[in-house]
Amino acid sequence: MDTTRNTVLEAWMAEHGYSSNSLADAVNSAMERLTGRPGGLDGSSVRAWKAGRVTWPKSVTRKALEDVSGLPAVALGFVPRSRPPTAPAASQQEDLDMKRRSLVGGIAAAAAAAAAPGTASRRIGMSDVNRLNQRFAEIIASDHRHGGQLGIEQRAAALADEALNLQNAGSATQRVRSSIYASAAAFRSSAMWAAIDGRRYDIAKGHMREAQALAEMSGDQAIKFRIWSHAGTMYRHMGRPADAIAANDVARNLHLTRRDPLFASLGLARQGAIHGTAQDRTGARRAFGQAQEAMLRADPADHRPVWLLAFYDQAELDSLALCAHLALGDYPVAEYHAHRCLSALRPHMVRSRAIATTRLAHAQLAQGDADAATETAMNVPSDAATRHARVSRMLQEFGAALRATAPGSTTARTWTEHAATWRMAA
Structure with missing residues (x-):
């Protein structure tokens, strides 16, 4: 028997926080909803899936697992018995x-x-x-x-x-x-x-x-834009603004940005964020003004790829402006964009909400309001605080800044205790 490990299932379980026992419990409950009788799985059943000893669970078990995960069984690494796996x-x-x-x-x-x-x-x-x-x-x-x-x-x-x-x-x-x-x-x-x-x-x-x-x-011009725009963001995060501008310019110079103002707006907004990292206040202000104008010209009825429609809107534009003004030290303006972003974020933007909330806490702390900043930072979900690299780092930096600003204060102790509960839950 082929016992190649099902690392796709393992990766999905790790991402969603399931142990072998907790996934077995969830599938058992789903089986009860389907059949009226609870399932009989335990942790060893799931471990057999992960180890590759069971490559295609029984039909009811499979359906229950698909209900729990929201994915078809093949997307979780299982192989139908009637079909050979691909090379x-x-x-x-x-x-x-x-x-x-x-x-x-x-x-x-x-x-x-x-x-x-x-x-x-x-x-x-x-x-x-x-x-x-x-x-x-x-x-x-x-x-x-x-x-x-x-x-x-x-x-x-x-x-x-x-x-x-x-x-x-x-x-x-x-x-x-x-x-x-x-x-x-x-x-x-x-x-x-x-x-x-x-x-x-x-x-x-x-x-x-x-x-x-x-x-x-x-x-495909749209996917070219996405890749080069991502490259610009990568170099911005790495602290290399010159490379970031060069990569983002490749995206902005595609014909697509002249045909569709929404692509032009995203390119300009990301350019504004790069200018913030480079401490170019004038460039950032000009880029965000042009990005806003382009967004207002965009026709919502135009056909666009799912990746763009899923995230780029007014909330994302404000999120990039928040990032830029925070880097520039314009803390009241950063806070303004943070509130605009958080009020407009769509429910599925869980990661973006955690990032914007953390940046808001930084902006409030930099203005001397340690109590409000700490309360804001404590609103970040523990999952994002412990498992998202960017959020974790920003919260660590927040804690260091808070202790430097208000050493030994009740607020600093409250934050330290709260952060400890995150680490324990991780």
Whole structure:
């Protein structure tokens, strides 16, 4: 029996905070809702899934697990008994096993079946591309909930490989092949963003290079914009504003930004954030003014990619302005943009809310209001405080600034005790 570990399931469990016992309990409860009788799973059952000893759970168990996770069983690394697993693509990631097991959405199973000896080559069509795009939407949603997690990066990278495997599964028109390359580039750019968000910059650069090559083969301007815009953000986080401006300029100079003001607005807003890091007050003010004007010109009815619609709006523009003015030391202006951002954030933007809340606490503390700042910082969810690299670092910096501003105060002690509860819960 093949006992290759199901590292896709392991990564999903780690991302969502499940132990073997707690996942077994959740699936048992879901089985009770489905059948009227509680399931009989325990921690050893889940460990058998993770170890690869059980590669395709029974149908009711599978349905219950899908209800708990919100994902089909194949997206969690399980392999249908009736279909052989696909051969692995050449590895570009550290975790090879995960790629072997990533039969997401049935795409790899279809590719393996098409390539099996004695079978005719299948026709790859836009329905296959649409299935890839559905998986991409799931990656985007997971990123906005959690952000920066290694599991998200790994799943996105594995999906990029699955898209490339599909190219070899049969014949296709040039339009379909270009769309598949665009999907692979989109997945790889999500892996890049997750690595940036988790401060894994060297790994992010590797994803960036592969994403750029795939985007060129696709000819898709929107995904080119996303990759180069991400590169600008990466260099900004690394404290390299000159490189950040150069990368962001590549995105801003694409024809797409002249056709669609919303893309132009995002490019300008990120340019403003870079100017803030570079201490260019005039440049930041001008960029954000132009970004606001471009956003107001954008037609909401225009067709745009899911990744853009999922996050870029007035709240994100204010979030970037908050970041810039905080870097510039314009703390009252930063606080203004923080409140605007937090009031407009959509419910699914969990990661963005944690970041904006933390930045608001910094702005309040810098204005001398330690009590309000501490109360704000304590509103950051413990999951973000302990598991999101950027948020964790900003909160550590907040604690250090608070102790320097009000050493030995009741407020400082309150914060220290609160932070300790986060660490205990991690």
